[in-house]
Amino acid sequence: MLIHTMFPASRYSIQAQRCIRVLKTVKADHAPPQLYTWRWKCSSAVTPRITSHYTICPRDKDPRWEGVEMERFADEADVVIVGGGPAGLSAAIRLKQLANEQEKELRVCLVEKASQIGAHTLSGACLEPSALNELFSDWKERGAPLNTPVTEDVFSLLTKKYRIPVPMLPGLPMNNHGNYIVRLGHFVRWLGEQAEELGVEIYPGYAAAEVLFHEDGSVKGIATNDVGIAKDGSPKDVFERGMELHAKVTLFGEGCHGHLAKQLYRQFNLRENCEPQTYAIGLKEVWLIDEKKWRPGRVEHSVGWPLNRNTYGGSFLYHLNEGEPLVALGVVVGLDYTNPYLSPFREFQRWKHHPFIAKTLEGGNRIAYGARALNEGGYQCLPKVTFPGGMLIGCSPGFMNVPKIKGTHTAMKSGMLAAEAIFPKVTAKDLASETAGLHVPEYEDNLKKSWIWKELYSVRNIRPSFHSYFGLYGGMVYTGVFYWILRGKEPWTLKHAGLDSAQLRPAKECTAIEYPKPDGKLSFDLLSSVALSGTNHEGDQPPHLTLKDDSVPVANNLAIYDGPEQRFCPAGVYEYVPLETGEGMRLQINAQNCVHCKTCDIKDPSQNINWVVPEGSGGPAYNGM
């Protein structure tokens, strides 16, 4: 992988040697063509081994794990929170605020897979300060990094060469009066500092890898990731088991499409009465531009070019006011797109060449890049959020207001409501509970009575209105007529199109898209972009992009859809390369490049990719994204 050659060899030489040794062994044991016998699912095609993670290849039957100590150290807390984003931190802060007010002891532990709080946070972002005002009425004195109030709001419909301005009438959901442009990573970092001051135990660099259950099926807590497993799945000398954190209630705030949440949906059947969640991928860059072009507080949004009318998506460009002439810009593409040849990354790169955008960026320098999936489902896709022993908060169940393109304020509010619902129960002297893990259905009731629910209900029909033949134009007309005039009071609720992964049409029915080559000044290639995200993982570990069946990518994804994962992954993790021996292709997974966006888990047409969490502190190193 090219990324290896960009960094000094000193750190890699010992690991590279180990990798080569290990891979030689794997190759010798399982040289193609050969049938697999001890994988739980046999494949008859000539498939080199890809997946070695223990979630697919169980360790209890693996002879290499015989005699390895698998006991875990366990600790008790009152509340454990998974995820150090706006929702998780707001919940932690609210819990401690209540504990301090009422002079009660409460142990709150928060685990976060990033190496530091804010390093995996990525968003536009225009923050609506409503939830922050409720959490900290004195946020200005405390130094919250809300430095850029929105001064101008511009909306455009782009064509290949021109721009049609769309008036930003007050009352339209995109209107940003009273909001702040923030670098969400820095805001989350500040929330983390506030939480630590209040006494929350924050553990960045430790990923929650497993949900633990009591005998009665309620959630007991989580276990952090094991460390020291080699790429082929065998234990290394430095192998150590993760740790168990037990709690009365566990809050899951993993963000959009969390991997533990995926398990919980199945375990507790939380999605039986809602539509499957639909998503988009957001790609973002931060640029240092020419001072003459800098207009701090300016918010620009666009729809139209380069996406066609049936592909949902749009762009943003925000001018920050934090000393340097920085702009945050990016493109969001709905993951219900149908053309497998579409590459969200390359759409983003070519969008920057539009004259209206290029004129701001000319003479500037790109300093950051990243990507993340986001929710588009809204009201129709909200699952049940409480279950015995735990609850879901933030973008994990998905409270994003899609037309406003804001989810931070609702995520924070959901965290606060969760805290307020749990607090009386975890501090009660006599805990009369049916289950060992506390069930707190009051959280869901509180959500339904709050402004989150009203807000999501009023905008529920805007996103699905894009699914007609008229696509984008139909959606804009619907928003103008029904939302602006009726504010969502129409008595019907439109449906989404179904699972994003089921929307792709076979490659032979679609036309390939000719993307322009990156020019190195405004647009760039994928690998140099990935290098800017600062992403890295311990090389000698099983790839965390696990495949339920190693033969499916070539047999299905490549054969029918021309391998869409090589195009939708914003980090170049998936590559189809020719087989070393004989004809045919194989899937190569460059797990070290992963930026934890979750798009592959969402969009894989075979739903064969299961993203699990890698060793903690791996992943992107975003700074104020």
Added chain:
Amino acid sequence: MSRVLVGVKRVIDYAVKIRVKPDHSGVVTDGVKHSMNPFCEIAVEEAVKLKEKKFIKEVVAVSCGPTQVTETIRTALAMGCDRGIHVEVSGKDYEAMGPLQISKIFAALAKKEEASLVILGKQAIDDDCNQTGQMTAALLDWPQGTFASEVTIDGEKVKVVREIDGGLETIKISMPAVLTADLRLNTPRYATLPNIMKAKKKKIANMKPADLGVDEPPTRLAGVKVETVDDLVAKLKANGTI
């Protein structure tokens, strides 16, 4: 044979792309991911291994810098060090600080703590100086085993296999001594969560360089660019260097 001092440095993580500040005064460090220097991790691992083999009783992790370096000391504590020392230096002083000041601090601490060994990483990945270990040994007038790829304690002496340009060199030095760790010395262990939690209870002492009798780093003079080699020789002769 009681105490080992291990130096750890907090540096910008090796996978992060460095950005120069717009005013060219340095690199952007605010909010950027930092981690323990990889060679310092190897040094800590070696010290903890020696303690596990019962050659030494106590491992003390030392770091110089602003408040954030306490996180790096905590990681060292989680890997098995017994206590930490944070020598506080911040702001302009920290930016001006170089291997000479650090080695003066380490030399003073080694004497104060009556250490038998000082183990450092061979170099830091941000400045690649490769000077601190050697300078510390010189200030203390102790023997040095640098670029160590194997360390064995043999009574009152230490056998060190060094990685040098020509291959491997084995030397036997008497203690107290300074060792610097090279890449192949060991594979550092992970700082697991239960150990991080335990490390929160371990002590980190706080002090200033002045407490150790080390003065401010001198202000660095600007360099001069010359056009030809002859100019260079003339300038060096003029200021008395040659």
